[in-house]
Amino acid sequence: xxxxxxxxxxxxxxxxxxxxxxxxxxxxxxxxxxxxxxxxxxxxxxxxxxxxxxxxxxxxxxxxxxxxxxxxxxxxxxxxxxxxxxxxxxxxxxxxxxxxxxxxxxxxxxxxxxxxxxxxxxxxxxxxxxxxxxxxxxxxxxxxxxxxxxxxxxxxxxxxxxxxxxxxxxxxxxxxxxxxxxxxxxxxxxxxxxxxxxxxxxxxxxxxxxxxxxxxxxxxxxxxxxxxxxxxxxxxxxxxxxxxxxxxxxxxxxxxxxxxxxxxxxxxxxxxxxxxxxxxxxxxxxxxxxxxxxxxxxxxxxxxxxxxxxxxxxxxxxxxxxxxxxxxxxxxxxxxxxxxxxxxxxxxxxxxxxxxxxxxxxxxxxxxxxxxxxxxxxxxxxxxxxxxxxxxxx
Numbered sequence: 492x493x494x495x496x497x498x499x500x501x502x503x504x505x506x507x508x509x510x511x512x513x514x515x516x517x518x519x520x521x522x523x524x525x526x527x528x529x530x531x532x533x534x535x536x537x538x539x540x541x542x543x544x545x546x547x548x549x550x551x552x553x554x555x556x557x558x559x560x561x562x563x564x565x566x567x568x569x570x571x572x573x574x575x576x577x578x579x580x581x582x583x584x585x586x587x588x589x590x591x592x593x594x595x596x597x598x599x600x601x602x603x604x605x606x607x608x609x610x611x612x613x614x615x616x617x618x619x620x621x622x623x624x625x626x627x628x629x630x631x632x633x634x635x636x637x638x639x640x641x642x643x644x645x646x647x648x649x650x651x652x653x654x655x656x657x658x659x660x661x662x663x664x665x666x667x668x669x670x671x672x673x674x675x676x677x678x679x680x681x682x683x684x685x686x687x688x689x690x691x692x693x694x695x696x697x698x699x700x701x702x703x704x705x706x707x708x709x710x711x712x713x714x715x716x717x718x719x720x721x722x723x724x725x726x727x728x729x730x731x732x733x734x735x736x737x738x739x740x741x742x743x744x745x746x747x748x749x750x751x752x753x754x755x756x757x758x759x760x761x762x763x764x765x766x767x768x769x770x771x772x773x774x775x776x777x778x779x780x781x782x783x784x785x786x787x788x789x790x791x792x793x794x795x796x797x798x799x800x801x802x803x804x805x806x807x808x809x810x811x812x813x814x815x816x817x818x819x820x821x822x823x824x825x826x827x828x829x830x831x832x833x834x835x836x837x838x839x840x841x842x843x844x845x846x847x848x849x850x851x852x853x854x855x856x857x858x859x860x861x862x863x864x865x866x867x868x869x870x871x872x873x874x875x876x877x878x879x880x881x882x883x884x885x
Contacts, residue, residue, distance in 0.1 A: 574782060575833035580770045584629040588756075588763040589622050591749025595742055597831055598848055599626060599714075603776070604783050604827035607737025607820060608693050608713040610678075610728075610852065612867070615718065617742045621763070623674040623714045630776055631769035632671035633708065639681035641724065645688035649698050650705075663700055668692055671708050671773065675715040679725040686732055689713065693735040710776050719864045727861065730811070737820045738845075739852035739867075779830070786826040787836035791884035795842060796822050802877045803854050809873060811855040821849045839883045850874050 578600065585596050599622065602609050611619045620636065627634035637648060650666035667673070668689075678686065692698050696707050715736070717728070733739075745753060756763070796818055804812030813821075825841040832841070855861055856869040 574779065574830065577771060577775065577779070578831050581629050584767050584770050585622070585625045587767050588625050589618055590752050591745040592618075592622075592742055595622070595740060596626075597828070598738060598740055598845075601824055601827040601831050601845070602738050603630075603710065603712050604779055604830060605737060605820070605823040606710070606780055607824060608735060609715070610733070610736040610739045611714065611716045611742065612719045612739055613716070613742050614720065617744060619714075619716045619742060620674060620676065622742070623672060624764070625767055627672040628764065628767055629770055630672075631772045632710065632776070634672045634674070635667045635670045636674040636676060637667050638676050639678050639685070641680060641682065643681045643685050645685050648685065649688050649692070650700050652701050661701075663703065663705075665705065666698075668698065669705070669707060671710055671712070673711075673713045675713055677717060678715040679717040679728055682726055683729060686726065686728060690732065690735060708773075710773065710780060719867060730855075730861075733852055734814060734816055736852065737824055738848040740848055782835075783823065783827045783830055785835065786829050788822070788826065789837070789884075792837050792839065792842065793822070795839060795881070795884050796825075798881050799842070799846060799850070799877060802881060803850070803873075806873060806877070808857055808869075809854050810857050811853075813850050813853050817850060817853045821845060824849050843878055843883075846878055847871060847874055 581600065582593065582596050586593060589596060599609060603626075613619060623636075624634055637643075646666070648666050648668050650664055650669070652661045652663050654660075655662050675689070692707060692711075693713055696709070696711055698705050698707065713736075717725070744750075800813045800818040800821070803809060806812065821842065824845045826837055828845055829835070829837050829841045851867065851870040851874050854870050854873065856866055856873060859866040859869055
């Protein structure tokens, strides 16, 4: 943003433009003053631009309606165009084969940057495997798909020690989980014994086999799928397993134009894998994950996350609220989404955007069966009500 003035207030109602300035023909810059800078929102032609300025302006004088803040000679906190270009090229590459669901792609990338895992709950055939494979290809990561069945054993996923008669020693054969991106397809069809085999891998990034511990490749991410409408022959995921997933996402059916494009491309003899290429390397992904921890977070926004989480623990419509792991996940995912949006600072809208996918699967409403479609809808409605009730920091 260039030189100008913003009409702002640290809390409450925003003030009007000064006399002599026509708000209809001039952009309105509204700001909230934090101890580490000023957050600016510019409204112009129904579009919104964001900026964070540091340090706070020296010329700031209180008025009856709020603060008049001079923006002369104030530079943005950090310039992040290169990071944004990398992430936008990644999303664009995935969208070449996964059409009409940009928001889902962005949330999936945010989960990866936050070092989290995703649980997809959706009907078959909407592109869950395609998304996982395309994301792995565009990121330059190794990818494996594991079909979970009722007879799948933990050793089929993690690995096993086999006695070699030639050497008279036991040899470790690592399982398919030793890859960067794992698709656990229909995870709820495997028995709890096999499901629990993923707990250590998802939480600690390592696997223990006999008396040895093996580190998983980095970055590491589990993308699991399950059908929320079909329960015959399935084993509901325990709460300890569900809580390990950073997000629960639903892809949904594509729009008309997107589905038309999918149908036209289905007649192409060339496989879709040949239409995308790697735009990042694993080392770059690790660097982007480190950048997430550098995203600026104001104390008021930490309090906002705490208020949301604590409200779920006293909500009478809930049997179980959000755990501290859930609060950590929401904050981390919000910071990753801010980076994905080209910012190195957090704003309230990031938290509001990520609250539903990060929290709804961690709470259990009263009077409904766990893991049912009705429980999921009720949980989302409660999270939505909580967001509407809690005051947003400004």
